Amino acid sequence: MEHKKEYVQECFTEIADHYDEMNNLMTWGMLKGWQKLVMKKTALKTGDRALDVCCGTGEMAFQARKIVGAKGSVVGLDFTQNMLDVANEKLAKTAYQNITFVRGDAMDLPFGDNTFQAATNGFALRNVLDIPKTIQEMARVVAPGGRVVCIDVSRPKFFLFRWFFNIYYFKIVPIMGHLVDKNKKINSQIPAYTWLAESLKSLPSQDKIKEMFIEAGLVDVDYKGVGFGAATVYWGTKPKK
């Protein structure tokens, strides 16, 4: 992938307006349940501060807000303005005063050390240029005792599910996606939904990602497959000194 940062930004700029509907369609409505597991693993409580890195259209930030309540606060960060615009349009329809969506880079978070009780990242590890750096940044801004939790697509381990997944994810999803991306090349490269599927091929294995969490200094690190293994939730805790 040439000029991956610009390419990824352009992809999400193109598909932002239909991103939420397509996600729900492609995950057969299972997405909300997976996000609930992410939230459970954050161990967030009322009054906490939460950060969602690569927040996109803000779905996970809204879930975090439900937990931290009016006394807490949530920040969603993303580098694609159109995704943030959709998030802000949804925010404007709520009475929430304590969610902020900011533009920024996951690999250089504009927050001080130990700022949040939890940092989440949904379906973006395969989009960032440097996964270890992204996890390190999330670990840096989380306070001791706080959690870092990520979810991304993965390939089921059981061969029958894997066989079905490979057909569905690499062949059918791009066709469904072309309803939205119109099969239009992005920066003279592949269309957006072809990228969303293809990018899984370069995502490191679950064990390698677990290793990255440990190398970022996190403890109690583990992962769990959801949706028959079509996605995996990873979590770790920043140690108390």
Ligand SMILES: C[S@@+](CC[C@H](N)C(=O)[O-])C[C@H]1O[C@@H](n2cnc3c(N)ncnc32)[C@H](O)[C@@H]1O
């Ligand atoms: C697949 S979407 C996921 C959106 C959201 N987290 C979700 O679960 O639906 C990936 C998002 O990551 C963002 N992104 C990719 N690389 C980024 C980076 N380096 N810094 C900030 N955002 C980034 C994209 O703009 C896009 O909104």
